[in-house]
Amino acid sequence: MDLLHPELISSIFLALLPIPPCSLRGSFETLARQRSHDITTIRLVSKIWDSIILGTPELWSYITVSPDSTDALRYLPRSKAVLLHIRISLSPSDNPGNLRAAVEALWYEAHRWTTYCASTWRARNSYPWFQLIPPFPVCRLREARLTGDQSVELEGPELRRLHEWGFKSNIRLNGAPALRKWVTKRPANDQEWEQLLLISQQCPLLESLRLTEYATDQVTRSQLKETFPGTGVGRPTFSNLRELMLVSKRVAFDLMTYLHAPALSLLVIRQHTSPIPFTIPPSCGALNHIRFTCVSRLNPIQETLSTFPPAQLQSLTVQLGSGFIQNLTNRDEEYKARIRWFEEHVSLRWLDIPDEQRRPCRCSREHPE
Numbered sequence: 001m002d003l004l005h006p007e008l009i010s011s012i013f014l015a016l017l018p019i020p021p022c023s024l025r026g027s028f029e030t031l032a033r034q035r036s037h038d039i040t041t042i043r044l045v046s047k048i049w050d051s052i053i054l055g056t057p058e059l060w061s062y063i064t065v066s067p068d069s070t071d072a073l074r075y076l077p078r079s080k081a082v083l084l085h086i087r088i089s090l091s092p093s094d095n096p097g098n099l100r101a102a103v104e105a106l107w108y109e110a111h112r113w114t115t116y117c118a119s120t121w122r123a124r125n126s127y128p129w130f131q132l133i134p135p136f137p138v139c140r141l142r143e144a145r146l147t148g149d150q151s152v153e154l155e156g157p158e159l160r161r162l163h164e165w166g167f168k169s170n171i172r173l174n175g176a177p178a179l180r181k182w183v184t185k186r187p188a189n190d191q192e193w194e195q196l197l198l199i200s201q202q203c204p205l206l207e208s209l210r211l212t213e214y215a216t217d218q219v220t221r222s223q224l225k226e227t228f229p230g231t232g233v234g235r236p237t238f239s240n241l242r243e244l245m246l247v248s249k250r251v252a253f254d255l256m257t258y259l260h261a262p263a264l265s266l267l268v269i270r271q272h273t274s275p276i277p278f279t280i281p282p283s284c285g286a287l288n289h290i291r292f293t294c295v296s297r298l299n300p301i302q303e304t305l306s307t308f309p310p311a312q313l314q315s316l317t318v319q320l321g322s323g324f325i326q327n328l329t330n331r332d333e334e335y336k337a338r339i340r341w342f343e344e345h346v347s348l349r350w351l352d353i354p355d356e357q358r359r360p361c362r363c364s365r366e367h368p369e
Helices: 006-016 028-043 047-054 072-079 100-107 190-202 254-258 299-305 310-314 333-345
Strands: 062-065 084-089 113-119 143-147 151-154 161-165 170-173 181-186 208-214 243-249 266-272 289-293 317-321 347-351
Touching: 006 028, 006 047, 028 047, 028 062, 028 084, 062 072, 062 100, 072 100, 084 100, 161 170, 170 190, 243 254, 289 347, 299 333
Parallel strands: 062 084, 084 113, 113 143, 143 161, 151 170, 161 181, 181 208, 208 243, 243 266, 266 289, 289 317, 317 347
Antiparallel strands: none
């Protein structure tokens, strides 16, 4: 193998050590340790391989910071001028260590960031100097997953995907015209509705939107209605939106009446347990696929679909969790009749998730995701 051209060997190493994606679940610290171990193992094979590894800056572009360890100060010089993949996880600690130098070194290279994951939930007391977003524009950032409890501004002209989580976080986008996919909390007050309206105006290319639980407060057991904007807040219009995912749990689903999405084709509804039928406005004329995951009631779904015009209903594909069909022989006649109604009025599909992709579901165990 040493007879191969160094650039070819370098490309082989890059294929063997790909950059872990932002969406990968699990501890990135474990991935970072394994990646570091693999790089060291390859370097020990020969001087030639060691030289090639040190001369391949992309192999040093995956940089992590956590209370357990950080490779920032070693990896940054070796990464030279290539784009960086940054992962920061700061958990509450009585002994936070000296991570400030590493974080600040990364902040000054924010213009090279291309992917960024930060998890700083409830860590402000241990790291009062830390900011969820660097105090500089992240001009090359394309994907970010942010978990925290800070109010920050994010300027990312090349940002394509943003996943934010945290009941008290407030990430204000200050220029993200290229945004295609956004995961955030459902608005819970006029200020957050105004933020959603602003996003609809600033991000005309947005294709996928996922609204999870409320942004500021957890849903209480007695809360059965959503929080809607006041009369002074405009109606967000997402002209290019193709996919909308809503996590409903115990609340009603009138939220869609406050969104204008004329190009919407796929609606994903997760964990809908409310007995109240939800509303799908006539403005969603392009909607032809609704997927229900981890839901436990058929009657509000049937009542909602019954309001569709017959022509739209005939062209609609409805996907239900496989739990609805399990043990059908033990169901009562009313339940079987509802299943027959779906089979007669829509193109019915059963959602089947492979075992290795299944995740625990917080709703009824009788109806898996």
